[in-house]
Amino acid sequence: xxxxxxxxxxxxxxxxxxxxxxxxxxxxxxxxxxxxxxxxxxxxxxxxxxxxxxxxxxxxxxxxxxxxxxxxxxxxxxxxxxxxxxxxxxxxxxxxxxxxxxxxxxxxxxxxxxxxxxxxxxxxxxxxxxx
Numbered sequence: 219x220x221x222x223x224x225x226x227x228x229x230x231x232x233x234x235x236x237x238x239x240x241x242x243x244x245x246x247x248x249x250x251x252x253x254x255x256x257x258x259x260x261x262x263x264x265x266x267x268x269x270x271x272x273x274x275x276x277x278x279x280x281x282x283x284x285x286x287x288x289x290x291x292x293x294x295x296x297x298x299x300x301x302x303x304x305x306x307x308x309x310x311x312x313x314x315x316x317x318x319x320x321x322x323x324x325x326x327x328x329x330x331x332x333x334x335x336x337x338x339x340x341x342x343x344x345x346x347x348x349x
Contacts, residue, residue, distance in 0.1 A: 237276030245269025256321040306333040
């Protein structure tokens, strides 16, 4: 089994940090975060469920980082790319279709840019490790 490169470890650390920061916002303090971003609808359960998915992704990334075997890390990187891609599509749909406030539009655009960055670095890492 091939061990992952230091670049892949850095990508996993970036994934872990992104997951944990946004998990904190959506799972731990969703009411405070919602008051800052002015969402169309605030349902604490669904915001916390979204935060829970981020917690799972963060834990999986931590496990992958510790195992450091490409065959196991590969699945986590694939999941990260897929998850980010789906959330990006939903963000774009939200921006284009829903009547959102300027504050929330700013948040959605910022989140979308971060998602594109995560998709690119994860895909680049995946491509390099596959070689």
